[in-house]
Amino acid sequence: MTQPWHPIPGGITAPAGFLAAGITAGLKASGKPDLSLLLAPEGAVCAGTFTTSLVRAACVDLCAERLQASGGQARAVLTNSGQANACTGDRGLIDSQRATQAAADRLGLAAEQVLICSTGVIGVPIPMPTLLAGLDPLVAALSAEGGAAAARAILTTDLVEKQIALEAELGGRRVRIGGMAKGSGMIHPNMATMLGTLTCDAGVPAEVWQRMVRRAVDRSFNAITVDGDTSTNDTFLAFAAGERLSPEHFEALEAGLTAVSQHLAKAIARDGEGATCLIEVQVEGAADDTGARAIARTVCGSSLVKCAVHGRDPNWGRIVAAAGRAGVSFDPEAVALWLGEHQLMAAGQPLLFDRAAASAYLRNDPVLIRLVVGAGPGSGVAWGCDLSDQYVRINADYTT
Amino acid sequence: MTQPWHPIPGGITAPAGFLAAGITAGLKASGKPDLSLLLAPEGAVCAGTFTTSLVRAACVDLCAERLQASGGQARAVLTNSGQANACTGDRGLIDSQRATQAAADRLGLAAEQVLICSTGVIGVPIPMPTLLAGLDPLVAALSAEGGAAAARAILTTDLVEKQIALEAELGGRRVRIGGMAKGSGMIHPNMATMLGTLTCDAGVPAEVWQRMVRRAVDRSFNAITVDGDTSTNDTFLAFAAGERLSPEHFEALEAGLTAVSQHLAKAIARDGEGATCLIEVQVEGAADDTGARAIARTVCGSSLVKCAVHGRDPNWGRIVAAAGRAGVSFDPEAVALWLGEHQLMAAGQPLLFDRAAASAYLRNDPVLIRLVVGAGPGSGVAWGCDLSDQYVRINADYTT
Numbered sequence: 001m002t003q004p005w006h007p008i009p010g011g012i013t014a015p016a017g018f019l020a021a022g023i024t025a026g027l028k029a030s031g032k033p034d035l036s037l038l039l040a041p042e043g044a045v046c047a048g049t050f051t052t053s054l055v056r057a058a059c060v061d062l063c064a065e066r067l068q069a070s071g072g073q074a075r076a077v078l079t080n081s082g083q084a085n086a087c088t089g090d091r092g093l094i095d096s097q098r099a100t101q102a103a104a105d106r107l108g109l110a111a112e113q114v115l116i117c118s119t120g121v122i123g124v125p126i127p128m129p130t131l132l133a134g135l136d137p138l139v140a141a142l143s144a145e146g147g148a149a150a151a152r153a154i155l156t157t158d159l160v161e162k163q164i165a166l167e168a169e170l171g172g173r174r175v176r177i178g179g180m181a182k183g184s185g186m187i188h189p190n191m192a193t194m195l196g197t198l199t200c201d202a203g204v205p206a207e208v209w210q211r212m213v214r215r216a217v218d219r220s221f222n223a224i225t226v227d228g229d230t231s232t233n234d235t236f237l238a239f240a241a242g243e244r245l246s247p248e249h250f251e252a253l254e255a256g257l258t259a260v261s262q263h264l265a266k267a268i269a270r271d272g273e274g275a276t277c278l279i280e281v282q283v284e285g286a287a288d289d290t291g292a293r294a295i296a297r298t299v300c301g302s303s304l305v306k307c308a309v310h311g312r313d314p315n316w317g318r319i320v321a322a323a324g325r326a327g328v329s330f331d332p333e334a335v336a337l338w339l340g341e342h343q344l345m346a347a348g349q350p351l352l353f354d355r356a357a358a359s360a361y362l363r364n365d366p367v368l369i370r371l372v373v374g375a376g377p378g379s380g381v382a383w384g385c386d387l388s389d390q391y392v393r394i395n396a397d398y399t400t
Numbered sequence: 401m402t403q404p405w406h407p408i409p410g411g412i413t414a415p416a417g418f419l420a421a422g423i424t425a426g427l428k429a430s431g432k433p434d435l436s437l438l439l440a441p442e443g444a445v446c447a448g449t450f451t452t453s454l455v456r457a458a459c460v461d462l463c464a465e466r467l468q469a470s471g472g473q474a475r476a477v478l479t480n481s482g483q484a485n486a487c488t489g490d491r492g493l494i495d496s497q498r499a500t501q502a503a504a505d506r507l508g509l510a511a512e513q514v515l516i517c518s519t520g521v522i523g524v525p526i527p528m529p530t531l532l533a534g535l536d537p538l539v540a541a542l543s544a545e546g547g548a549a550a551a552r553a554i555l556t557t558d559l560v561e562k563q564i565a566l567e568a569e570l571g572g573r574r575v576r577i578g579g580m581a582k583g584s585g586m587i588h589p590n591m592a593t594m595l596g597t598l599t600c601d602a603g604v605p606a607e608v609w610q611r612m613v614r615r616a617v618d619r620s621f622n623a624i625t626v627d628g629d630t631s632t633n634d635t636f637l638a639f640a641a642g643e644r645l646s647p648e649h650f651e652a653l654e655a656g657l658t659a660v661s662q663h664l665a666k667a668i669a670r671d672g673e674g675a676t677c678l679i680e681v682q683v684e685g686a687a688d689d690t691g692a693r694a695i696a697r698t699v700c701g702s703s704l705v706k707c708a709v710h711g712r713d714p715n716w717g718r719i720v721a722a723a724g725r726a727g728v729s730f731d732p733e734a735v736a737l738w739l740g741e742h743q744l745m746a747a748g749q750p751l752l753f754d755r756a757a758a759s760a761y762l763r764n765d766p767v768l769i770r771l772v773v774g775a776g777p778g779s780g781v782a783w784g785c786d787l788s789d790q791y792v793r794i795n796a797d798y799t800t
Contacts, residue, residue: 055724089749122717227703230725303627311796317522324455325630349489389789396711
């Protein structure tokens with residue numbers, strides 16, 4: 001299958017019928033945009049994946065319950081940035097319900113059709129009067145050009161906004177997929193990313209859409225790690241709304257869905273707190289894809305590997321050591337390793353290599369690490385970033 | 401049982417009959433001591449625990465096989481520092497065998513009675529002529545006062561040497577336990593620490609000793625984490641040699657063994673690369689001890705928690721978030737949390753607390769984090785250290 005998708009400008013409002021807005025409501029002390037809204041067309045189906053942490057924010061419970069109860073029917077997502085509303089007890093859930101009810105009233109929807117995502121400091125409740133006062137201007141700002149403003153308003157410590165849109169001709173009609181995401185610390189999602197929203201203007205049955213989204217998330221957001229810390233608020237919501245797509249195009253649609261998700265996931269990893277480069281780890285030759293992905297993610301998440309890349313130090317021993325503790329069986333004597341084009345190991349043993357050239361290669365962005373662990377059919381990829389002194393500074397002084 | 405153990409000066413040569421030495425053989429470019437030897441009395445039994453990494457150094461294979469084959473009979477440990485001799489292929493095992501054979505010849509032992517530990521850069525073989533040339537002066541330096549010199553010669557990036565000795569009267573006779581360890585990076589042992597050696601001058605049947613050592617390691621070296629990276633070379637070897645101890649004193653002996661192991665484990669965590677303080681995480685109220693220990697270790701290993709402690713930032717949300725991703729079931733609504741004497745949470749919700757006082761508390765060393773996760777009988781402790789920009793600098797420039 002030729003890849004039919006090509007990039008177009010915009011993000012979540014690139015697909016037809018979706019409206020979005022992002023404004024400064026005053027939730028953040030910095031005065032940066034902090035409240036966003038996405039409105040999907042009538043008939044939209046929504047698939048969500050959420051943090052696997054036992055400690056999860058009230059907004060995550062609310063989203064998961066509403067999507068479960070409705071079989072994936074939802075029309076809007078409100079996102080507040082600045083306060084995570086996690087570990088806020090009963091008040092957390094009450095505030096989430098009040099916020100979605102107030103947004104639903106202004107949109108002419110039932111509260112159950114509105115979802116909410118929160119991001120920011122854990123344990124801090126949402127300043128509700130500020131949020132509620134922001135809803136009228138937020139709804140007034142909804143527009144088919146609002147995707148970029150929404151993508152800005154969901155950020156916290158991110159340095160750059162993250163959005164993308166792809167377009168394809170499927171069965172003689174134009175289909176568009178758009179997405180936005182935020183996240184740069186506490187990034188080690190499991191079944192979801194920090195916050196991500198995806199839109200698609202082709203109609204797909206809810207259960208088909210849910211399966212597609214789950215697979216795309218496994219190959220994207222679940223394959224990144226910044227610091228090994230899974231968040232309390234990780235949420236990915238994907239909306240599909242429009243004329244029904246013929247099943248013969250589902251495979252092509254899923255390819256687009258995966259491409260958008262991978263773009264956003266890599267953008268999160270590249271924007272990891274203090275990061276200076278994206279690291280891509282490719283693992284081949286494992287017994288199965290699951291094992292390969294686990295090895296890739298362990299290497300990508302190793303503090304020692306991340307520090308070595310940051311220092312442009314081709315310390316390949318740390319890569320193999322990290323692979324060895326991934327909990328996946330392979331033959332250490334079969335390992336081969338490349339940094340970009342530079343092969344550093346074969347048959348489990350170090351090769352003589354040009355250390356200066358390999359070190360110079362580590363100044364690239366992205367840095368590609370390729371590890372062959374045997375002759376099995378399993379392969380997998382993970383994305384992460386280097387670990388810099390800047391990461392420590394950002395996270396040593398977050399709330400103070 | 402009253403704790404009968406009290407500290408005495410010295411380390412591995414404090415127990416009667418053990419000899420040790422540490423010299424500069426020239427394995428390290430720095431000119432620091434780099435070769436050490438421990439000689440145990442005749443009749444010694446030895447229990448070993450080793451890295452669980454799939455990728456493990458030749459010396460680990462050699463130690464594990466010899467102890468297995470002999471049922472725990474060994475007389476000596478040679479340790480070279482500077483080169484890990486991991487991922488060095490066939491040559492790695494040949495070099496390990498040659499080194500132990502050469503040491504055995506000089507000690508009048510069989511090669512099978514001599515063990516070897518290596519630490520340093522992965523993938524770098526041991527400069528064998530240098531090591532072999534060091535054996536004569538090393539054996540000549542063996543003495544009952546050599547414990548401190550041996551403890552210095554096993555270090556790599558450690559800032560301080562780590563040794564301890566305890567003494568007790570058990571059944572009218574004096575029993576001594578001594579220990580030394582090294583390690584400050586790539587520290588997240590599983591069944592073993594980086595390198596640790598323990599000596600005891602009471603005789604214990606090999607299988608009893610093995611069980612005691614395993615339990616002590618679980619409560620000490622397996623409860624620490626510096627950076628989540630399990631090493632290829634983690635090895636802990638414990639020797640017991642002397643007049644047989646009566647079984648009625650085994651419990652007291654194990655208490656001493658555990659105390660020595662915990663002292664060394666905490667010393668490793670405190671000396672974590674770039675660390676400015678020891679962090680102790682106590683978890684209570686879990687369903688069982690295993691779960692409590694897993695939660696404690698996850699909190700202790702969280703980069704975000706470690707950065708927050710380094711920044712003296714009482715960001716308790718990160719502690720609860722880390723507990724939530726430990727893979728252990730508990731009721732988030734039951735969580736209570738203390739930083740030292742400062743209670744920050746009760747019943748899963750934040751309390752008002754004096755932020756300045758809590759921040760000031762984080763200037764203590766050690767920092768104590770206490771987490772109650774329910775009403776279950778399970779409790780556990782883990783030790784780690786803060787994460788500083790200095791950790792990154794050390795590990796960005798290790799081999800270059």
